[in-house]
Amino acid sequence: EIFSYRVHHAQAHFRLNLLSSLHSMSAAAPNQAQLNQMLESTALRVITGMGNFEMTSPKPQPGTNSKPTYTLYGESEELNRMVILTLARTIHIGGLENNGSAWLKEVVGGIMANTPHSWPSHTQTNFPQALLDILKEYPAVKD
Numbered sequence: 001e002i003f004s005y006r007v008h009h010a011q012a013h014f015r016l017n018l019l020s021s022l023h024s025m026s027a028a029a030p031n032q033a034q035l036n037q038m039l040e041s042t043a044l045r046v047i048t049g050m051g052n053f054e055m056t057s058p059k060p061q062p063g064t065n066s067k068p069t070y071t072l073y074g075e076s077e078e079l080n081r082m083v084i085l086t087l088a089r090t091i092h093i094g095g096l097e098n099n100g101s102a103w104l105k106e107v108v109g110g111i112m113a114n115t116p117h118s119w120p121s122h123t124q125t126n127f128p129q130a131l132l133d134i135l136k137e138y139p140a141v142k143d
Contacts, residue, residue, distance in 0.1 A: 023074035
């Protein structure tokens with residue numbers, strides 16, 4: 001409940017850390033259905049609550065040279081689809097394709113490695129070209 005209603009007040013890098021922690025906790029408790037449902041619900045709220053300029057490549061913390069790493073994807077196909085849709089919105093509005101293409105490839109590659117999936121053609125027509133180019137590198141899995 002606290003995560004669901006107060007998380008939008010937290011700064012973006014704290015929400016990205018929270019998302020990484022939620023994915024780690026979910027992987028650590030595979031047989032806990034109620035816990036996994038709560039973690040997935042919270043992760044979904046964190047992902048959908050991200051602003052257009054908050055999903056960018058990690059920047060070094062002040063006073064350090066190392067970039068933090070955030071895990072934006074997990075084992076859930078639904079959450080990974082939401083990350084892709086949020087990235088598409090971020091690219092379209094914020095122009096992420098110009099300054100974060102390596103990070104974008106890393107995130108999309110991780111998502112497609114964990115949960116390979118395809119998108120309908122009517123959805124792909126609304127994706128930015130930079131995202132489409134990356135998704136073409138990962139062919140759809142045939143059932």
